[in-house]
Amino acid sequence: MAHRRNCLILVFLIIVNKFYVDSRPLTLAKLQIQNCISQNVTRQPVIIDTDTDVDDLWAILYALNVPTIDVLAITTVGNAYSKPLYSGSNVLTFLDLIGCSSGVAVGYGVNLPLMSSGYTIPQSLLDSIDSYMTDPTCLNQSANIFLQPSPFSAIELIKLSLEYSTRPVDILVLGTMTNLATAISEDRSIVSKIGTLYFSCGQFKAINSYPSLIPNLTLATYPESEEMIDASPNVFLDVLAVQRVGMSGIKNIVAMPIHTQNTLLINLTQLNETLTKLNIQLKPFVLNFISSFARCTSSNPNGTYLKWWDNSAAQFMVQMQTNNSQGFCLRTQNVKSLYIMSADSHQFFGQGMINVETRLPNASGLVNYTICTEANSDIFLSEFLNKISSEKLYSCARQYSERFDIKLQQCMLKYEDTLQQTNMGKTVYFLKPIFLSMYLFIVLVII
Ligand SMILES: *[C@@H]1O[C@H](CO)[C@@H](O)[C@H](O)[C@H]1NC(C)=O
Ligand SMILES: *[C@@H]1O[C@H](CO)[C@@H](O)[C@H](O)[C@H]1NC(C)=O
Ligand SMILES: *[C@@H]1O[C@H](CO)[C@@H](O)[C@H](O)[C@H]1NC(C)=O
Ligand SMILES: *[C@@H]1O[C@H](CO)[C@@H](O)[C@H](O)[C@H]1NC(C)=O
Ligand SMILES: *[C@@H]1O[C@H](CO)[C@@H](O)[C@H](O)[C@H]1NC(C)=O
Ligand SMILES: *[C@@H]1O[C@H](CO)[C@@H](O)[C@H](O)[C@H]1NC(C)=O
Numbered sequence: 001m002a003h004r005r006n007c008l009i010l011v012f013l014i015i016v017n018k019f020y021v022d023s024r025p026l027t028l029a030k031l032q033i034q035n036c037i038s039q040n041v042t043r044q045p046v047i048i049d050t051d052t053d054v055d056d057l058w059a060i061l062y063a064l065n066v067p068t069i070d071v072l073a074i075t076t077v078g079n080a081y082s083k084p085l086y087s088g089s090n091v092l093t094f095l096d097l098i099g100c101s102s103g104v105a106v107g108y109g110v111n112l113p114l115m116s117s118g119y120t121i122p123q124s125l126l127d128s129i130d131s132y133m134t135d136p137t138c139l140n141q142s143a144n145i146f147l148q149p150s151p152f153s154a155i156e157l158i159k160l161s162l163e164y165s166t167r168p169v170d171i172l173v174l175g176t177m178t179n180l181a182t183a184i185s186e187d188r189s190i191v192s193k194i195g196t197l198y199f200s201c202g203q204f205k206a207i208n209s210y211p212s213l214i215p216n217l218t219l220a221t222y223p224e225s226e227e228m229i230d231a232s233p234n235v236f237l238d239v240l241a242v243q244r245v246g247m248s249g250i251k252n253i254v255a256m257p258i259h260t261q262n263t264l265l266i267n268l269t270q271l272n273e274t275l276t277k278l279n280i281q282l283k284p285f286v287l288n289f290i291s292s293f294a295r296c297t298s299s300n301p302n303g304t305y306l307k308w309w310d311n312s313a314a315q316f317m318v319q320m321q322t323n324n325s326q327g328f329c330l331r332t333q334n335v336k337s338l339y340i341m342s343a344d345s346h347q348f349f350g351q352g353m354i355n356v357e358t359r360l361p362n363a364s365g366l367v368n369y370t371i372c373t374e375a376n377s378d379i380f381l382s383e384f385l386n387k388i389s390s391e392k393l394y395s396c397a398r399q400y401s402e403r404f405d406i407k408l409q410q411c412m413l414k415y416e417d418t419l420q421q422t423n424m425g426k427t428v429y430f431l432k433p434i435f436l437s438m439y440l441f442i443v444l445v446i447i
């Protein structure tokens with residue numbers, strides 16, 4: 001009996017010692033890296049993940065001019081409203097044109113969805129989005145092709161920024177969820193470091209508003225159909241990514257649904273009137289940038305289908321972060337939602353359903369979202385124009401060498417030795433003679 005107990009004690013001690021060696025010095029090395037970065041946490045750190053459509057760049061322009069946030073990185077995804085070659089480079093081009101050529105990291109991300117819907121965005125639309133800034137018939141700007149992206153990929157930037165930020169990081173997703181889903185799949189420990197996830201689009205429709213829950217086979221073939229009813233592209237272009245992120249355990253998820261964005265019409269008359277009323281003079285490039293979308297991307301120059309999509313999500317984020325009761329979003333609602341992805345889901349593909357509990361009281365897998373259900377376009381436009389005309393570019397103020405990703409890289413290289421030593425220590429430390437003689441001593445004494 002005593003023998004067995006001693007063996008157990010020995011095993012216990014080895015485990016305790018092994019745990020000590022495995023965990024503590026590793027944490028120490030990471031702490032050294034964290035201290036070395038010396039992040040300024042006065043402002044709320046934010047990562048913006050984007051598919052680089054034109055409205056994404058409006059959102060970025062807005063966010064860079066908000067004094068309460070610090071944009072740590074912009075990460076790009078190439079599977080939605082831009083072609084892979086343009087998703088990253090157009091963010092760099094845009095940042096350069098607004099005078100922020102090296103202040104914010106741009107990380108290139110994933111180009112394929114986790115699961116393709118089969119839907120392909122018309123090539124002509126992609127072409128006009130990708131060449132919006134440079135096409136002579138649109139903005140006719142020249143791109144600085146020598147600009148460099150971050151040394152880190154989008155996935156690394158998301159994982160490492162969350163790991164080393166001393167303050168939880170908010171993430172603003174303006175395209176598909178593919179980058180975030182990939183980062184979470186690779187390192188689940190980042191989930192607890194996400195402050196709030198803000199999502200542009202998504203559809204949140206009561207399950208009772210569907211006449212039948214039986215898939216309607218007479219509708220066009222799903223998911224290849226162009227007619228996604230009123231589902232949101234950021235969802236249906238990668239539903240699997242939305243499901244994974246939703247179910248990952250992120251505490252707070254906030255969405256600016258497509259239905260609410262659809263109430264914020266781009267109306268150039270109203271834009272002109274608001275600029276006059278607020279006595280705002282935008283730089284010609286910025287004015288053209290926000291007012292040429294219909295002219296450059298559509299056969300209908302009235303552009304009545306255009307909305308203030310992603311920049312309303314950015315503005316909703318700032319309203320929520322600052323708890324601003326005077327903001328443009330007049331009403332929010334807490335909902336539990338789910339997105340179905342079954343080969344037979346047909347008309348439910350990409351549709352977000354709420355009030356599911358009314359039909360299925362024990363439904364599991366529902367995800368909590370806070371959504372904006374009512375918005376005021378006058379308040380929205382004033383705030384947007386005020387910020388983008390301020391030209392403060394708070395998040396661009398840092399020197400290149402002081403940028404979060406560049407500091408991160410320097411500090412990781414600096415403390416690489418510590419990490420290495422720790423890894424060596426892991427294998428030999430607990431077998432050092434002093435520890436071995438201690439184990440032996442304890443065993444002998446107890447016997
Ligand atoms: C941190 O950022 C704030 C706001 O941008 C600035 O006022 C302050 O000087 C910065 N602090 C340090 C130590 O750099
Ligand atoms: C585009 O810009 C170039 C110079 O940068 C100019 O020569 C050319 O006329 C412009 N084209 C149009 C259509 O405005
Ligand atoms: C299926 O869709 C077609 C076309 O929209 C519609 O006419 C029909 O009523 C739908 N059937 C059911 C059962 O919802
Ligand atoms: C808005 O104002 C610009 C000039 O500032 C003008 O060229 C444009 O036609 C106006 N648009 C509308 C819709 O009023
Ligand atoms: C655009 O805004 C003006 C002024 O607010 C309004 O009179 C007009 O009806 C709007 N046009 C559309 C198409 O919404
Ligand atoms: C654009 O609006 C004008 C005035 O509201 C209208 O006359 C014209 O037909 C519209 N054009 C298109 C292509 O819808």
Ligand SMILES: *[C@@H]1O[C@H](CO)[C@@H](O)[C@H](O)[C@H]1NC(C)=O
Nearest residue numbers: 319320321322323324325326
């Ligand atoms: C947000 O503001 C409301 C009223 O404006 C207040 O009751 C609430 O405590 C605030 N919440 C936070 C987290 O500051």
Ligand SMILES: *[C@@H]1O[C@H](CO)[C@@H](O)[C@H](O)[C@H]1NC(C)=O
Nearest residue numbers: 357358359360361362363364
């Ligand atoms: C829901 O679950 C409870 C407890 O497991 C069970 O008593 C009840 O019948 C279930 N309701 C339905 C509609 O399945």
Ligand SMILES: *[C@@H]1O[C@H](CO)[C@@H](O)[C@H](O)[C@H]1NC(C)=O
Nearest residue numbers: 249250251334336366367368
């Ligand atoms: C969702 O919110 C409800 C309260 O409305 C809470 O009881 C539940 O635990 C939340 N679910 C998750 C997954 O956070």
